[in-house]
Amino acid sequence: MTVAVANLGVYWRAIPRPLRIITSRLLMLVPQMFGVMMVTFLLVRMLPGDPALLLLGNMATPDTIAAFREKLGLNLSLWEQFVHYVGNALHGDLGVSIFTSNPVVTDLLERAPATLELITYAMLLTILIGVTLAIISVVRAGGVVDIGSRVYGLAAGAIPDFWVGLLLIYFFFYILGWAPAPFGRIDTFVSPPDTVTGFYTIDSLIAGDLNAFVSSLGRLTLPVLTLAIVNAGALMKMTKTTFADIYRSDFIRHARASGLSEGTIRRIALRNSLPPIITLVGFMFGFLLGAAVLVETIFAWGGLGQYAVQSVVNSDYPALQGFVLVAAAFILIVYTVVDILYELADPRIRV
Amino acid sequence: MSDRNSTALLKVDNLSVDFGEGTPQALSNISFSLGRDEILGIVGETGAGKSLLARSLLNLLPEGGRFTSGDIRLEGETVLGISEAEQRKIRGGRIALIGTNAKALLSPVETVGAQIARVLRAHRDCSQKEAWKAAVDLMVQVGIVNPERRAKAYPHELSGGMAQRIVIAMAMVAGPDVVLADDATLGLDATIQVQVLDLLVKRCRELGAGAVLITHDLGIVAHYCDRVAIMKEGRIVELEEVGKFLAAPKEQYGRALLDAARVRPTPMVAKVEDPVLEKQPETPLLDVRRLLKLFPIAGTPDVVRAIDDVSFSVKRGETLALVGESGSGKTTVGQCLVRLLDSDGGGITFDGADITTMPAAEFRAMRRRIQMVFQEPYVALNPRWPVKALIAEPLRLDPTLDRAATDKRVRQLIDLVQLPAGIAEVYPHQLTAGEQKRVGIARALATRPDFVVFDEPTTALDIRVRAQIIDLVRDLQAEMGMSALFITHDLNSVRSLAHRVAVMRYGKIVEEGDTEMIFSAAKEDYTKALLAAELPVEQGTAQRDRAETRRLAGAAV
Numbered sequence: 001m002t003v004a005v006a007n008l009g010v011y012w013r014a015i016p017r018p019l020r021i022i023t024s025r026l027l028m029l030v031p032q033m034f035g036v037m038m039v040t041f042l043l044v045r046m047l048p049g050d051p052a053l054l055l056l057g058n059m060a061t062p063d064t065i066a067a068f069r070e071k072l073g074l075n076l077s078l079w080e081q082f083v084h085y086v087g088n089a090l091h092g093d094l095g096v097s098i099f100t101s102n103p104v105v106t107d108l109l110e111r112a113p114a115t116l117e118l119i120t121y122a123m124l125l126t127i128l129i130g131v132t133l134a135i136i137s138v139v140r141a142g143g144v145v146d147i148g149s150r151v152y153g154l155a156a157g158a159i160p161d162f163w164v165g166l167l168l169i170y171f172f173f174y175i176l177g178w179a180p181a182p183f184g185r186i187d188t189f190v191s192p193p194d195t196v197t198g199f200y201t202i203d204s205l206i207a208g209d210l211n212a213f214v215s216s217l218g219r220l221t222l223p224v225l226t227l228a229i230v231n232a233g234a235l236m237k238m239t240k241t242t243f244a245d246i247y248r249s250d251f252i253r254h255a256r257a258s259g260l261s262e263g264t265i266r267r268i269a270l271r272n273s274l275p276p277i278i279t280l281v282g283f284m285f286g287f288l289l290g291a292a293v294l295v296e297t298i299f300a301w302g303g304l305g306q307y308a309v310q311s312v313v314n315s316d317y318p319a320l321q322g323f324v325l326v327a328a329a330f331i332l333i334v335y336t337v338v339d340i341l342y343e344l345a346d347p348r349i350r351v
Numbered sequence: 352m353s354d355r356n357s358t359a360l361l362k363v364d365n366l367s368v369d370f371g372e373g374t375p376q377a378l379s380n381i382s383f384s385l386g387r388d389e390i391l392g393i394v395g396e397t398g399a400g401k402s403l404l405a406r407s408l409l410n411l412l413p414e415g416g417r418f419t420s421g422d423i424r425l426e427g428e429t430v431l432g433i434s435e436a437e438q439r440k441i442r443g444g445r446i447a448l449i450g451t452n453a454k455a456l457l458s459p460v461e462t463v464g465a466q467i468a469r470v471l472r473a474h475r476d477c478s479q480k481e482a483w484k485a486a487v488d489l490m491v492q493v494g495i496v497n498p499e500r501r502a503k504a505y506p507h508e509l510s511g512g513m514a515q516r517i518v519i520a521m522a523m524v525a526g527p528d529v530v531l532a533d534d535a536t537l538g539l540d541a542t543i544q545v546q547v548l549d550l551l552v553k554r555c556r557e558l559g560a561g562a563v564l565i566t567h568d569l570g571i572v573a574h575y576c577d578r579v580a581i582m583k584e585g586r587i588v589e590l591e592e593v594g595k596f597l598a599a600p601k602e603q604y605g606r607a608l609l610d611a612a613r614v615r616p617t618p619m620v621a622k623v624e625d626p627v628l629e630k631q632p633e634t635p636l637l638d639v640r641r642l643l644k645l646f647p648i649a650g651t652p653d654v655v656r657a658i659d660d661v662s663f664s665v666k667r668g669e670t671l672a673l674v675g676e677s678g679s680g681k682t683t684v685g686q687c688l689v690r691l692l693d694s695d696g697g698g699i700t701f702d703g704a705d706i707t708t709m710p711a712a713e714f715r716a717m718r719r720r721i722q723m724v725f726q727e728p729y730v731a732l733n734p735r736w737p738v739k740a741l742i743a744e745p746l747r748l749d750p751t752l753d754r755a756a757t758d759k760r761v762r763q764l765i766d767l768v769q770l771p772a773g774i775a776e777v778y779p780h781q782l783t784a785g786e787q788k789r790v791g792i793a794r795a796l797a798t799r800p801d802f803v804v805f806d807e808p809t810t811a812l813d814i815r816v817r818a819q820i821i822d823l824v825r826d827l828q829a830e831m832g833m834s835a836l837f838i839t840h841d842l843n844s845v846r847s848l849a850h851r852v853a854v855m856r857y858g859k860i861v862e863e864g865d866t867e868m869i870f871s872a873a874k875e876d877y878t879k880a881l882l883a884a885e886l887p888v889e890q891g892t893a894q895r896d897r898a899e900t901r902r903l904a905g906a907a908v
Contacts, residue, residue: 254456257409258470258521259443268458347460347505 021343021351025336032332037089040324041082045317085321094325095318099311104322107307112326113198114185115296115303119288120199121220122227127281129228130235135266138244149236156233162294165226169298172222180218182299187215223299227292231284238280242273274345282338286331358427359384360561361408361446361529366421368407368585377403377416378585385529385561389901390552392572392593393565394608395582396813397784401565404582405533408563409442425528444474447522449551451534453514457506463517464490464502467524474525489520494550511677512543519547523554530555530562536571538810540676540840541884548575567813569612570886573597574894577901581605594890594898611818612888635664636702636834637688637802643696644683644858657683658694659858665802665834672837672845672866674881675855681838682726684855685804688836689723690714701802719748722795723804728787732779738765738790739775745797764793769823785816789823796827804836809844821847842885846870854878 012020056068069075073084088095094104137146172179185200186192193203193212200216246252246269255265293305304323311319343349361384368378378400385391395401406412408423410431423430430441442448450456457466467489468482477485483502490498493516506514515535522530532551536544548564552575555562564576572579572593579596581589581604589602600606644658657680665671675681686692688699690706699707701721706714722745725731732741742761746752752760765772768789779787788808795803808824809817821844828835837849845852846866853863854877862875873879890898 250450250452250455251458253411254448254450254518255458257406257411257442257448257450258473259439259441259525260469260473261439264469264473268461272458272460274460345460348507 017347017351018344021340024351025340029332029336033329034086036328036332037086037325038082040321040328041085042078043324045078045081089325094322097311097316097319097322099314099316099319104318107319108304108322108326109198111302111304111307113195114301115289115292115305117185117199117201118220118223118296118301118303119227119285119292121201121224122231122288122292123281123285125224125228126232126235126284127277129232131239131270131277133232134236134239134243135270138240138247139262139266149240153233153237156230156236159230160294161226161230161292162298164229165223165295165298168222168226179222180215182222184300184302185216185219186212187219190215192216219299223295223301226295227288231288235277235280235284239273239277242276243269246272271345275342278338278341278345282334286334289327289330359424360387360389360426361385362424362427363408364422364424366407366423367419368403368412368416369419370415371417376419376585378407381421381585381587383580383587383590385563387528387559387561388556389578390555390562390564390576392576392579393563393582394567394569394572394579396567396608396815398584399582400585401582402533403585405448405531405563405565408529408531409446409448410438411442440474443470443522443527444525445527446529446531447525447527449515449518449522449530449532449535451537453518453535454506454509454511456518457514459506462503462505463509463514467502467517467520470521471524485524486520489524490517492554493517493520493523494546495520512539512547515539515543515547516550519551519554523558526558528558528560530560531565532562533565534567535564536566541842541886542676542880544571545884545886568886569609569814569888573888573890574886577898581608592898594895597888597890608814609888611815634703636667636669637665637836638700639663639684639688639697640700641697642684642687642694642699644680644687644692645695656858658687660697661855661858661860662697663853663860663863665836667801667834668828668832669851670828670835670837670849672839672849672852673855674839674842674845674852676840676881679855680858681855682806685723685806685836685838688804689718689721691723715748719745719798720801721804722798722800722802724788724791724795724806724808726807726810728784728791729779731791732787734779737776737778738770738782741779741790742793742797745794748798760797764797767796767827768793783816784812785820788812788816788820792823792827796831799831800833802834802836804838806838807840808837809839809841817841817844824848842882854881 015023056064060068066075073081076084085095092105094108096102097104097107100107133145133149133152137143137149140146168179169182173181180187190212192200193207193209196203196206201213201220204210204212204216249272252265252269255268260268290305290308292303293309295301296303296305304326308320308323308327310316311323343351363381363383366378366381367376369376381404383391393401393404403413403416407418408430410423412418418431425441425445430438430446457463464483464486467486468479471477471482471485472479475482487498487502490502495501495513495516501509501513506517509517519535530551535551536547539547548571552562554560564571566572576593579589579591579593580587581596581600581602583604589596589600589605591601596605597609600609640662642658642661643656645654646657647654659680661680661684663671663673673681673684683692687694694707697707698705701717704717706717706721709717736744739758739761742764743757746757746760761775762772765775770786770789770793774782774786774790779790782790792808805824809820812820824835825848827833837845839845849866851864852866852869853860854869854875855861856877862869862873862878869878870882873882
């Protein structure tokens with residue numbers, strides 16, 4: 001038995017390292033996903049408030065409530081409800097939202113791309129700002145950027161995102177008039193492009209609709225900027241610490257003594273700083289899915305966060321469950337990607 | 352040709368460095384010159400400014416450092432005060448640095464081949480592919496077998512010696528005129544050290560480059576260098592041809608270093624009339640029988656036989672030296688003796704009791720009698736504790752000691768290892784390497800053990816400090832009559848310390864015998880190879896011949 005296992009190990013070792021990393025991480029995804037479904041199902045059930053009562057209002061008779069509960073399947077045992085739920089979920093059926101009366105999947109498919117587009121661009125800008133500022137302030141220590149970024153790092157941690165969003169709207173929309181109105185993802189007079197990816201910017205390019213592209217890009221500017229400004233501070237601080245340590249390390253000194261150019265040296269240092277940056281970016285990305293809700297609200301974005309808050313307020317179990325499931329799946333995927341990238345970035349990790 | 356002779360390859364003129372106004376000079380009035388095909392040794396103890404000098408030559412002073420006077424000329428042209436781009440061409444291109452601890456000098460996330468190729472591309476116009484090929488070719492020349500595969504390895508997959516060769520290849524790849532080797536072989540096994548230095552010197556000769564070997568090992572100087580500069584407190588106190596220096600150092604300091612390096616006190620011989628040994632020769636204090644320690648290799652059914660059927664014994668008052676190169680399993684043996692590792696077979700009998708099968712609770716009491724001095728004292732000392740707390744810690748094993756008694760014992764121990772009493776309040780990071788070793792020894796001796804395992808007690812210490820530590824251990828043994836196992840690869844220290852020597856290789860003891868017998872008439876080839884790898888502080892005929900040839904050729908001194 002042990003020999004067989006050991007032999008398997010030999011075959012496993014023979015697979016190229018990147019493939020080993022990806023396979024093992026993807027295999028992990030299945031039990032993790034099942035666990036997530038179980039936990040979200042139970043957690044949502046523990047929330048107070050009877051949805052049947054809530055939907056039917058105070059005038060409902062006990063009979064109508066009972067009938068409605070029957071219809072929603074709320075009378076079954078927890079276990080039966082769960083089995084039911086998993087079975088349906090596997091068929092792409094997450095139930096019907098009690099509040100919007102739409103299938104939850106339809107609601108989510110409409111809203112998830114909105115949030116994803118917003119936070120993807122926000123993350124890209126966050127990385128650009130955070131990492132660039134960190135590198136400059138280490139390389140030119142004591143310079144203007146270094147000092148400025150310190151002040152910024154302090155402020156970014158303290159100012160709430162909705163406040164930044166409101167300020168941006170006030171200046172760039174209300175006072176200067178440069179930015180488009182903070183009402184949704186695209187100009188009311190421009191029709192959204194056909195859905196391919198769900199990202200208006202990409203879909204409009206695919207459709208060759210330049211108008212829609214410009215409009216959606218314009219609408220993205222302020223919310224993306226808001227999220228980036230708020231989040232880049234943390235990323236910058238962390239990157240700065242890591243990068244500064246590596247920038248002073250022996251192998252960087254040796255690279256300099258070998259006559260490599262400063263550009264190359266910075267690249268080497270950045271390449272070595274990647275693992276912790278990857279981790280934090282992954283964490284932020286997963287976190288923003290729900291945490292962007294205030295920004296979504298301010299810009300009337302119609303995203304996932306708003307949907308989630310709504311369903312909590314209305315005790316909309318299926319909707320809430322759907323959201324938690326999507327969010328958990330998303331975070332799981334992001335973390336899986338993070339793990340894969342991390343292990344690819346650091347050859348010292350054994351897989 | 353005459354041009355070459357008239358202008359030195361590298362000329363350092365009255366160079367001084369400090370770290371800001373009013374600070375003492377870290378380097379003061381350093382002057383020397385280096386010709387083509389010449390090897391200059393720079394010797395000094397820790398803090399003498401050797402490494403700073405190496406960095407000065409590349410104009411890469413540490414933060415805050417500045418030149419206050421002097422000039423550095425490479426073939427007559429100054430390297431100071433030129434543009435950053437020109438300096439970059441010189442670094443690695445014309446003056447290359449090989450540093451200590453090669454593994455730390457390589458970027459951990461990139462393949463070594465790519466790192467060598469990158470240096471070439473920084474200095475030569477060539478494609479990625481050409482650079483890679485040049486890197487692989489050079490890896491062959493620095494003695495790396497299977498270079499195509501090794502080039503794709505990451506630094507953590509290489510041994511220390513292999514990594515050092517990679518760093519040498521990085522230095523050589525652009526064909527520099529001057530090679531600076533800053534303690535390039537520190538921490539390597541003696542046999543590897545000789546291989547690496549041989550190779551380095553050979554490559555320099557082939558390139559016609561000049562080399563500066565910075566070291567604290569006068570054996571290296573005697574063996575490889577043409578001239579030697581002795582550094583102390585940022586100055587060159589003596590600059591002389593190696594032969595002349597070894598014969599008659601002019602300065603007091605040079606003589607002190609040379610004497611310390613040559614310390615080979617009367618060898619330890621277990622004399623028949625030795626009263627301690629005569630009393631009870633039959634039952635050894637420690638008896639190791641067929642000891643076995645296996646480490647599984649992850650993902651395979653194979654195991655590494657770190658200790659493979661090892662047997663030896665140590666009598667009361669006797670010192671056994673366990674000598675071997677890194678990876679031979681000698682440290683693992685030491686760790687099994689103090690049960691930091693559990694053995695996989697065989698027995699260890701200490702004073703009649705088998706300690707391999709003893710329950711952990713019972714062995715705890717035994718620890719008072721068996722102690723270990725760790726290899727890296729700084730790592731083994733809790734950085735948040737002052738010296739007195741560090742030394743008092745093992746005393747807690749003895750419940751009969753009250754606070755006053757403990758304090759008294761700590762003072763005694765500090766005195767015993769010849770440290771000043773004031774050191775009790777000091778924290779580990781404020782201690783020198785030698786003081787850290789002494790604190791480590793004091794900790795081990797605190798419980799008055801019968802048996803002490805010394806794991807590499809003299810590694811990485813300055814010449815004079817090493818001699819002091821050896822003296823200390825000898826004195827302590829004479830005073831306390833304890834038995835010891837001395838784990839080391841430093842054969843010099845063994846000769847003056849141990850009664851008997853056991854040579855380990857690949858987890859087995861290949862040869863064992865009385866110290867003098869091993870030194871004078873080793874039977875095994877491996878033991879002979881180890882002995883040959885030690886660089887004595889004397890010039891061999893080859894070096895003398897070379898010196899003579901150089902003298903006749905009228906090389907500049």
